[in-house]
Amino acid sequence: MPAGTLYRGREGMWSWVAHRVTGVLIFFFLFAHVLDTALVRVSPESYDTVIATYKTPLVNLMEYGLTAAILFHALNGLRVIAVDFWSRGPRLQKQMLWTVVGVWVVLMAGAFYPILEHTLLSWFGK
Amino acid sequence: MAADTNETLVVPSVHAHTGQGLGTGNPADAFVVEPPRARTKKTPRRTRTNFEMLAWLFMRLSGVLLVVLILGHLLIMLVLDGGVSKINFAFVAGRWASPFWQGWDLLMLWLAMLHGSNGMRTVINDYAEKDSTRLWLKTLMGAATVFTVLLGTLVIFTFDPNI
Structure with a gap:
């Protein structure tokens, strides 16, 4: 039986897809974030009210997810720059992607407690 | 077969538009490829500038700066000193007291x-x-972008800690 004809690119294609998806997600968050910060111009109370939603468990978890998206987009973006400007970049693109994934895993593990501390302390106490 | 490949003419890529090396022998094939980036008076105005190259370059230059700016922002806002717990109006006022x-x-x-x-x-x-x-x-996206950039700029420049 012949293999399917759907293009299944390897590291190159999937990192491109992930870069795109994380980029769009971050852009939409950015709109919301500028709008919520603009409430400091309205009153301290309205700003503190909207920031209170940032401290709920669900949104706190979404902040961890946002950090995941931003960290991947940042590290993979540096890889894209290396592919474009470094003479050995194109040949080492796969190795650089796995380096990006490795650094991302380490940083995300390190960020887990500090970012979710607020929720974890409210659930399990000090 | 071997005889055919031996007669293949190899030309440098700058001569690609001449059709030399294609070996078809048909004069109609002489200009199969346009010389790259040749601009004439008939070139549409929007392709006469290097906008796409400049946009490509901007993505890389701004990307490097944003890695520092945004990861620093996340570190201060979400990671250090209790993470999101400490953020409120007073915290923003304290930070924006500094021009830095x-x-x-x-x-x-x-x-x-x-x-x-x-x-x-x-x-x-x-x-x-x-x-x-x-x-x-x-x-739509451009309008939303202009609005958001102007709103954010206005907020930073007109921020009043004693509101």
Whole structure:
């Protein structure tokens, strides 16, 4: 039986897809974030009210997810720059992607407690 | 077969447009490839500039700066000193009392919005197939971008801690 004809690119294609998806997600968050910060111009109370939603468990978890998206987009973006400007970049693109994934895993593990501390302390106490 | 390949003429890529080396022998094939980047008076105005190259370069330069600006922002806001717990109006007022952090946030706002909107422009160009759909999506996205950048800039410059 012949293999399917759907293009299944390897590291190159999937990192491109992930870069795109994380980029769009971050852009939409950015709109919301500028709008919520603009409430400091309205009153301290309205700003503190909207920031209170940032401290709920669900949104706190979404902040961890946002950090995941931003960290991947940042590290993979540096890889894209290396592919474009470094003479050995194109040949080492796969190795650089796995380096990006490795650094991302380490940083995300390190960020887990500090970012979710607020929720974890409210659930399990000090 | 071997005899055929031996007669293949190899020409440098700068001569590609002459059709030399294609070996068809048909004069109609002499100009199969346009000379790259040749600009004439008939070139449409929008392709006479290097806009796409400059946009490509901007994504890389702003990207490097944004890695520092945004990862620093996340570190201060979400990681250090209790994470999100400490954020409130007083915390923002304390930071924006310093021109350094005002400048940091202003640069981050402008670079992130321009980097993001140019990325969205690429995505819209890729997936919206109808000309009118592309135009509308980009117009809407551009308007939202201009509004957000101006609003954010206004907020940073007119912030009043004693409001």
